[in-house]
Amino acid sequence: MRAVSVSNAGGRKNNEDRIGYAGADGIWCFVLCDGLGGQLCGDAAAEIVRDAVCGAFEKNPELSGKALYRYMEMAASMLGEERENDESRYNMSSTAVTLLTDGERAVWAHAGDSRLYYISDGKISSITDDHSLAFAEFKRGMITYDEIRRSPNQNKLLRCINDVYDFNPDVSDVIKLKKGDAFLMCTDGFWEYVTENDIESTLSAAASPAQWLEKMLEVLHKNEIEENDNYSAIAVMI
Helix, strand or coil, X not given: CEEEEEEECCCCCCCCEEEEEEEECCEEEEEEEEEXXXXXXXXXXXXXXXXXXXXXXXXXXXXXXXXXXXXXXXHXXXXXXXXXXXXXXXXXXXXXXXXXXXXXXXXXXXXXXXXXXXXXXXEEEEXXXXXXXXXXXXXXXXXXXXXXXHCCCCCCECCCECCHHHCCCEECCCEECCCCCEEEEECHHHHCCCCHHHXXXXXXXXXXXXXXXXXXXXXXXXXXXXXXXXXXXXXXXX
């Protein structure tokens, strides 16, 4: 198993995305967060969630949906405490997508519109559902899937990480992996410019996660607009 990551401010002054990873007992935990809540609050929210998930995993490493839920619940609890203790951070929150894998099995969870793509046999097998108003409109047939990228409601989140009272992540089943499988975890600033076809075609032309990510970044830079959002991604190959 190999992995590589990138996190960039894009066309913004501050980068409110955060990436983290931790390994223990042959299991790897990958975390990607996109902070919300304005200047400084977004940075802090993403850092709290990232550090809390990694810290909870390191204390009790386990590859299961229940364990992953607990790791993210700890992050929600810590973020909620920070919101209550600091009035200036009352609206801080963060998206989060987390992957646990030992190279033979994997499970993932997310809250918000940061995505995980699971690719098997060269094709995307699974994509997380965005917890956004735009995705809800897609589910109701009001817009197409690709129109989510351009929708003014794409950034209006229905779920994210903020406290334990509203904590409701999606958690996958544990799946078995095979050689050649791959994962892409990314914030909306990444997938807005890199389509599903781009993900598959660049993977087929790459011999390593670094090459795959480099080719996807070429696509992103080709399509990005001025003052584009922060963008971050983790590419994992089995």
